[in-house]
Amino acid sequence: MAVTFSSRRVRICLATLTTMTSFYVIIVLYMVSYNFLQNENIMATYFVGRGGYQSHRRATQYRIQHNSNCTQKKNFVFIKGMKCATSTLLGVFYRFGYTRNLSFVSPLKQNLWLNWPYPMTLRDFRPSSRGYNILTDHSIYTENVMRSIMPEDTVYISIIREPFSQLKSLFQYFQIAAKAGVPKDVDNPVVEYFTHLKKYESAYKAPGNKERGCIPEGFSLTKNLMSHCHGMPLGFPPGAKDISNDTEAIQSYIKHLDSKFSLIMIREYFYESLILLRRLMCWTLKDILFINYNIAKYAFKTAPVPENILDLHKQWSNADYMLYNYFNTTFWKHVSNQGPEFVSELETFKNMERLVQDYCTKIYTYGKGHSYPVNMSKIVLDETKWNVQFSISSEDCWVLGPNPYDLLHVVQRDNDVKEAHLLAEQNKIPDNRTMKGGC
Numbered sequence: 001m002a003v004t005f006s007s008r009r010v011r012i013c014l015a016t017l018t019t020m021t022s023f024y025v026i027i028v029l030y031m032v033s034y035n036f037l038q039n040e041n042i043m044a045t046y047f048v049g050r051g052g053y054q055s056h057r058r059a060t061q062y063r064i065q066h067n068s069n070c071t072q073k074k075n076f077v078f079i080k081g082m083k084c085a086t087s088t089l090l091g092v093f094y095r096f097g098y099t100r101n102l103s104f105v106s107p108l109k110q111n112l113w114l115n116w117p118y119p120m121t122l123r124d125f126r127p128s129s130r131g132y133n134i135l136t137d138h139s140i141y142t143e144n145v146m147r148s149i150m151p152e153d154t155v156y157i158s159i160i161r162e163p164f165s166q167l168k169s170l171f172q173y174f175q176i177a178a179k180a181g182v183p184k185d186v187d188n189p190v191v192e193y194f195t196h197l198k199k200y201e202s203a204y205k206a207p208g209n210k211e212r213g214c215i216p217e218g219f220s221l222t223k224n225l226m227s228h229c230h231g232m233p234l235g236f237p238p239g240a241k242d243i244s245n246d247t248e249a250i251q252s253y254i255k256h257l258d259s260k261f262s263l264i265m266i267r268e269y270f271y272e273s274l275i276l277l278r279r280l281m282c283w284t285l286k287d288i289l290f291i292n293y294n295i296a297k298y299a300f301k302t303a304p305v306p307e308n309i310l311d312l313h314k315q316w317s318n319a320d321y322m323l324y325n326y327f328n329t330t331f332w333k334h335v336s337n338q339g340p341e342f343v344s345e346l347e348t349f350k351n352m353e354r355l356v357q358d359y360c361t362k363i364y365t366y367g368k369g370h371s372y373p374v375n376m377s378k379i380v381l382d383e384t385k386w387n388v389q390f391s392i393s394s395e396d397c398w399v400l401g402p403n404p405y406d407l408l409h410v411v412q413r414d415n416d417v418k419e420a421h422l423l424a425e426q427n428k429i430p431d432n433r434t435m436k437g438g439c
């Protein structure tokens with residue numbers, strides 16, 4: 001059986017590239033990457049940046065040295081949920097695909113989602129004359145549609161998070177309490193909401209609640225959101241089957257997911273998750289480097305919550321707790337199957353990641369368009385048992401971050417140009433969807 005896990009997080013209507021800085025980033029990326037894209041070898045192992053690439057020889061050496069004889073996997077679907085570090089991962093996946101000239105199932109126009117929170121349809125993405133390798137933008141796991149467009153050997157992955165901490169994060173990010181009319185002066189808006197759950201939930205879901213922004217009427221972010229994103233039938237869209245009261249049906253859907261997904265990562269164990277991902281995909285440690293994105297600080301993040309409120313949420317979001325408990329358990333089983341070397345690799349990666357974050361944070365603070373001091377032009381990461389020596393340059397930092405959505409928009413612009421003909425054809429066919437996600 002394939003191993004597994006999943007994830008999600010939704011950013012809606014945000015991440016618009018409005019600043020001149022972002023625009024500049026894109027132009028530079030475009031120009032730099034164009035040159036690099038010409039060279040297959042470089043594309044194969046590295047991301048854009050001077051001094052940044054690993055030669056073919058070294059890649060071979062890497063395989064021999066580490067006695068791993070697997071082939072890098074390039075076709076995958078990542079179910080991007082909400083508030084589970086998924087934008088951070090999105091950055092990793094766009095970098096991986098973009099620097100290798102892979103093809104994305106790319107949202108239309110400048111959208112960030114593939115019909116989320118509705119199931120995905122064949123009408124939600126840009127056409128591609130060369131098929132697809134990667135699907136990583138917000139989508140509901142829509143099995144038949146995804147299977148029909150992705151290659152046969154596609155790997156399914158995602159990430160999930162402890163449900164109550166995800167709930168708090170959703171409340172903060174989507175301002176759920178305000179939309180439901182929770183008074184501003186309460187100590188803890190989540191506790192207040194769940195103390196009068198019926199009242200606030202119906203206010204939040206009320207038809208005509210214009211405050212809801214991009215989230216359709218009849219849909220709730222407070223209940224079983226992770227399960228919904230994994231395609232569990234929970235009564236949305238309206239009229240759909242709802243198995244939320246049927247424990248057995250939920251269990252059997254979870255088992256089904258386990259058979260389809262090769263890895264469901266766990267937000268609480270992010271580094272371990274990434275090492276599992278690397279091993280599963282046969283990528284390098286450099287491929288999984290990340291820059292944190294979208295981590296919020298807010299008062300009720302760590303405030304104590306009464307036991308009865310936690311219990312209430314466990315009943316309310318029952319499927320998510322079952323999903324989390326199941327995959328948290330399988331996650332650790334999977335880790336223990338990795339053998340003792342896992343910890344060594346984990347520590348190596350944490351150390352590498354810390355150096356890169358420190359360095360890139362300085363670069364971001366300096367800003368773009370500067371000539372950096374000579375001693376800041378790059379950092380060199382020493383060879384270890386788990387990686388060949390490589391360097392990260394200031395240019396690499398601007399590909400790693402700070403905004404993971406920059407590359408998404410570059411891919412969309414590329415598609416506008418390269419697939420203009422197909423796009424025009426697609427646009428001629430009337431869009432007859434009755435349920436359109438997003439804004």
Ligand SMILES: *[C@@H]1O[C@H](CO)[C@@H](O)[C@H](O)[C@H]1NC(C)=O
Pocket residue numbers: 037038101130
């Ligand atoms: C990217 O790949 C496509 C086909 O897979 C190829 O036609 C195109 O030339 C490649 N682009 C670059 C810049 O290498």
Ligand SMILES: *[C@@H]1O[C@H](CO)[C@@H](O)[C@H](O)[C@H]1NC(C)=O
Pocket residue numbers: 069
């Ligand atoms: C690696 O795989 C190839 C083809 O699958 C095989 O020919 C080769 O012997 C393998 N090398 C090692 C070191 O296992």
Ligand SMILES: *[C@@H]1O[C@H](CO)[C@@H](O)[C@H](O)[C@H]1NC(C)=O
Pocket residue numbers: 235242243244245
């Ligand atoms: C699930 O059970 C609750 C409480 O008994 C009930 O209000 C709700 O309508 C049920 N939902 C479904 C889909 O059967």
Ligand SMILES: *[C@@H]1O[C@H](CO)[C@@H](O)[C@H](O)[C@H]1NC(C)=O
Pocket residue numbers: 162328329332
């Ligand atoms: C996840 O699993 C680990 C290992 O069994 C356990 O220690 C931890 O408490 C679990 N997390 C949650 C939130 O249940």
Ligand SMILES: *[C@@H]1O[C@H](CO)[C@@H](O)[C@H](O)[C@H]1NC(C)=O
Pocket residue numbers: 373375376
């Ligand atoms: C670079 O050199 C300057 C002074 O020459 C020093 O203040 C700074 O800390 C150095 N930066 C790094 C990253 O070593």
Ligand SMILES: *[C@@H]1O[C@H](CO)[C@@H](O)[C@H](O)[C@H]1NC(C)=O
Pocket residue numbers: 429432433
């Ligand atoms: C919508 O259009 C597709 C083709 O683009 C067609 O197959 C489908 O039947 C249409 N649906 C409706 C409800 O008209």
